[in-house]
Amino acid sequence: MNIEDKITNAVVAGIKELYGADFDAKNVALQQTRSEFEGQLTVVVFPFLRMSRKGPEQTAEDLGKFLIQNIPDVVGGYNVIKGFLNLQISSACWAGLLQSIVADPDFGTQKPTDESPLVMIEYSSPNTNKPLHLGHVRNNLLGSSLARIVEANGNKVVKTNIVNDRGIHICKSMLAWLRYGNGETPESSGKKGDHLIGDYYVAFDKHYKEEQNELKAQYIAEGMEEEAATEKAKQEAPLIKEAHEMLVKWEQGDPEIRALWRKMNEWVYAGFDETYKMMGVSFDKIYYESDTYLEGKEKVMEGLEKGFFYRREDGSVWADLTGEGLDEKLLLRSDGTSVYMTQDIGTAKLRFQDFPIDKMIYVVGNEQNYHFQVLSILLDKLGFKWGKDLVHFSYGMVELPSGKMKSREGTVVDADDLIEKMIEDAYTVSKDLAKNIDIPEAEAREIARKVGLGALKYFILKVDARKNMLFNPAESIDFNGNTGPFIQYTYARIQSILRKAEGLETTGSDKAYELSDKEISLVQKLNGFAAAVRQAGIDYSPSGIANYCYELTKEYNQFYHDFSILNADDEAARQFRLTLSTAVAQVLSKGMGLLGIEMPERM
RNA sequence: GCCUUCAUAGUUCAAUGGAUAGAACAAAUCUCUCCUAAAGAUUAGAUCUGAGUUCGAUUCUCAGUGGAGGUACCA
Numbered sequence: 001m002n003i004e005d006k007i008t009n010a011v012v013a014g015i016k017e018l019y020g021a022d023f024d025a026k027n028v029a030l031q032q033t034r035s036e037f038e039g040q041l042t043v044v045v046f047p048f049l050r051m052s053r054k055g056p057e058q059t060a061e062d063l064g065k066f067l068i069q070n071i072p073d074v075v076g077g078y079n080v081i082k083g084f085l086n087l088q089i090s091s092a093c094w095a096g097l098l099q100s101i102v103a104d105p106d107f108g109t110q111k112p113t114d115e116s117p118l119v120m121i122e123y124s125s126p127n128t129n130k131p132l133h134l135g136h137v138r139n140n141l142l143g144s145s146l147a148r149i150v151e152a153n154g155n156k157v158v159k160t161n162i163v164n165d166r167g168i169h170i171c172k173s174m175l176a177w178l179r180y181g182n183g184e185t186p187e188s189s190g191k192k193g194d195h196l197i198g199d200y201y202v203a204f205d206k207h208y209k210e211e212q213n214e215l216k217a218q219y220i221a222e223g224m225e226e227e228a229a230t231e232k233a234k235q236e237a238p239l240i241k242e243a244h245e246m247l248v249k250w251e252q253g254d255p256e257i258r259a260l261w262r263k264m265n266e267w268v269y270a271g272f273d274e275t276y277k278m279m280g281v282s283f284d285k286i287y288y289e290s291d292t293y294l295e296g297k298e299k300v301m302e303g304l305e306k307g308f309f310y311r312r313e314d315g316s317v318w319a320d321l322t323g324e325g326l327d328e329k330l331l332l333r334s335d336g337t338s339v340y341m342t343q344d345i346g347t348a349k350l351r352f353q354d355f356p357i358d359k360m361i362y363v364v365g366n367e368q369n370y371h372f373q374v375l376s377i378l379l380d381k382l383g384f385k386w387g388k389d390l391v392h393f394s395y396g397m398v399e400l401p402s403g404k405m406k407s408r409e410g411t412v413v414d415a416d417d418l419i420e421k422m423i424e425d426a427y428t429v430s431k432d433l434a435k436n437i438d439i440p441e442a443e444a445r446e447i448a449r450k451v452g453l454g455a456l457k458y459f460i461l462k463v464d465a466r467k468n469m470l471f472n473p474a475e476s477i478d479f480n481g482n483t484g485p486f487i488q489y490t491y492a493r494i495q496s497i498l499r500k501a502e503g504l505e506t507t508g509s510d511k512a513y514e515l516s517d518k519e520i521s522l523v524q525k526l527n528g529f530a531a532a533v534r535q536a537g538i539d540y541s542p543s544g545i546a547n548y549c550y551e552l553t554k555e556y557n558q559f560y561h562d563f564s565i566l567n568a569d570d571e572a573a574r575q576f577r578l579t580l581s582t583a584v585a586q587v588l589s590k591g592m593g594l595l596g597i598e599m600p601e602r603m
Numbered sequence: 604g605c606c607u608u609c610a611u612a613g614u615u616c617a618a619u620g621g622a623u624a625g626a627a628c629a630a631a632u633c634u635c636u637c638c639u640a641a642a643g644a645u646u647a648g649a650u651c652u653g654a655g656u657u658c659g660a661u662u663c664u665c666a667g668u669g670g671a672g673g674u675a676c677c678a
Contacts, residue, residue, distance in 0.1 A: 034622065044621060046658060056658080083658075084622065127678075167678065316676065326606090333676045340678050369607055370673050396609080397671075404671090433641065451641085463616065467609065468671060475615095479641055481627035482616075489641045497638055535619075547617060547626095554626080557642065566638045603641075 002100075002527070003093055004030055004041070006074050007067070011043060014066040021051035032524055038079050039086030040094075040520055046083045056083035091515045094523045095576070101526055102583045108530040108590065110154030118156045118356055121147045123363035124281065125162050128268045129169040130198035132275050133412040134398045134471060135365070135405055138460050140281045141596065142395055143363040145461055145542040148594045150361075153537030158355055161283045162347050165265050166290045171246040173197045174260055175239065176204035186267050192274065192416065193267030198407070204239065205408045211237040251337065278419055280453070280596050285354065287347055293338045296346025299382060300331045300338075308381045319378060329374050344375055348384055360386045361540070366394040366466070393540055396468035398460075413473055422477060423452035429479055430603065439602070450598045451485050458484030461595050462546035484597055487553045487588060492603040494556075494585040497565055501578050504566065513572040518559050522580060525552050529587045533594070542595055549591040556584045 008028045015023045029044040045060045052059040057080055064078035064085050077088035101107050123143020126136060144159070151157045177184070177200045186193045212233040219229035234240070249257045276282065300317055303309045309319050309331060317332040331342055338346075351357060362372060372392035379387025397404060398413075405412040427448035439447070459477045463469045479485040515523070532548035535541070565581060568574035589599045 029619085029621075031619090031621080036623085042622090046621080049658075082622075164678070169678075314676095318675080327675060330675050335676085337676085339676065343678090365672090366608070367672050368678095371678095373607090394608090399671085429641070459615095467616090470615070472615090475628090478615095478628070483627085483641090485641060486627090489639080493639050493642085500638065531619090543617090550617090550626080558644095560638085561643045564638075602639085 019051040039088045041087045043085040060085040109152040112156045117358035119359045120158045121361045127164045129173045129201045131194040132415040144281045159283045162287045171243045172204040173201045176200040192271040194271030208239045292346035293343045296342035361391040363393045395465040422456045426452035447600045450600045454484030454597045461542045490553045491599045494581045511572045513576045
């Protein structure tokens with residue numbers, strides 16, 4: 001049993017014995033003692049006053065005495081400041097705690113068992129008409145990190161991706177490619193497939209806008225109001241009409257259109273795969289909307305028969321959610337084609353067939369909060385047992401100083417460009433520091449890859465997912481301060497020390513080492529990893545892990561600066577500090593691993 | 604209009620209802636004959652407004668202000 005549990009249990013027992021009252025162990029507030037006071041752990045006694053019917057000081061005194069008498073091997077002393085009972089824990093306890101952390105390769109995490117619930121996590125979910133941008137990067141990093149965190153909390157995890165491979169958007173790219181492409185391919189142009197398609201998506205929009213402007217001017221000349229003219233031009237432009245015709249042909253299975261669609265999607269997938277690989281993102285099962293949208297239609301018709309939904313005169317199908325305090329929601333258009341919601345229902349059906357899902361997590365931007373609120377209700381009505389408490393892991397937008405990113409307008413930070421730039425910068429910084437003079441070029445490149453990606457991943461994951469975040473392309477991501485490389489550097493430095501220590505004579509010391517306050521504090525911090533992982537699993541919070549890693553790193557750096565390790569004057573001290581360093585490296589590596597950040601052995 | 608969400612130093616971000624609200628960047632000043640200076644130390648600087656809940660509120664509740672997002676045949 002760990003120190004905190006021992007104390008918590010003793011406190012509960014103390015309250016029972018001293019005041020004859022029952023107190024729930026999980027309401028005992030145990031926290032790290034602030035550095036300006038004596039002691040390492042603090043019990044907040046305010047919640048006990050109701051039972052003790054005494055002042056806070058007296059209550060704390062009572063408890064302090066009780067603890068010293070009952071768990072003398074743990075609590076060696078105490079002091080009371082107002083309602084805070086500060087406990088001094090014996091040095092041996094901390095040393096033992098450190099040993100148990102180092103010895104346990106699974107410290108802080110739980111392995112899934114056969115009985116563990118199966119959690120499916122959907123993330124990425126790209127459209128196939130454009131390359132990934134920074135917003136997608138946030139989605140992918142959050143999703144894959146979340147999967148690791150949920151798994152570390154003892155769940156079985158299936159990572160899934162729903163590829164939005166059909167719809168008007170891809171038709172736009174296809175049409176533009178036919179019109180303006182001259183048969184350009186990724187091979188002939190040397191462009192990555194997703195970028196190539198994205199360029200045609202932009203080209204479509206450019207020409208479409210031109211047509212709109214011409215038409216609008218014409219309508220106005222014919223005497224139409226400005227607003228009406230804009231609206232009509234939007235719908236009447238030949239390009240958009242043609243794109244719609246193409247979509248209809250696609251739905252009818254026109255062989256030529258389907259062939260082109262397949263070919264262009266393949267290009268995009270090849271491009272995505274590269275980006276995913278670079279980011280270290282992967283999936284266990286990929287679904288395609290072209291396979292699921294028909295299933296959705298079926299499911300909706302089923303719901304219609306059962307009377308969950310109703311049909312309007314124009315043929316469209318709706319769900320009436322006014323009873324749930326929401327609006328009415330369209331499920332099938334009057335022409336029988338499906339909408340976003342229909343597809344998500346179909347995807348859910350297939351997933352449920354494929355896996356015994358206990359819990360479903362959708363990693364999707366907060367712009368779709370309403371959509372998922374509705375989806376949850378609909379899935380529940382349609383009999384999916386996990387529908388009611390599906391989790392929409394809703395994250396905020398990545399904003400640029402100029403505002404929101406828009407693919408069509410080209411105001412995006414491209415994922416591939418950004419990754420490349422980060423790695424290049426990491427390489428340059430390293431060269432400038434003249435650190436890797438004796439490191440072979442190939443390894444230097446590998447280190448730069450880890451560090452550049454580490455900087456990017458950490459930059460994104462350290463921010464509370466719910467909040468919108470700002471990315472300023474002009475001030476590229478830092479390598480100093482609260483950053484991934486800061487943590488990676490500390491890790492690499494520990495590895496360097498451990499390598500050096502291997503060469504030294506070690507004379508086994510059986511003398512007990514008396515830990516200093518700073519060392520105890522570090523052990524406590526290490527021990528906090530388990531709680532951080534648990535909390536991250538509850539909050540679905542990669543940022544919690546990131547911040548934990550930073551705090552541990554910062555504290556270790558101070559320790560490193562203040563204490564000699566290899567040159568320690570006492571063998572027991574050296575042994576202890578090496579063990580401490582080993583443990584810090586272990587925990588950092590594991591914590592950063594949950595964020596998908598690799599740690600270089602040197603840098 | 605209605606719904607959701609966010610608001611903390613100049614900037615980007617932290618803080619299970621707990622003690623004097625933490626960092627980092629930017630600014631100023633120190634520390635490499637000493638285990639990796641991508642480091643450490645020091646100085647200066649912040650909880651949107653108003654009520655409420657209680658021993659105690661950045662955190663919970665309500666109202667307001669400001670930003671972001673959504674709002675039925677776009678995904």
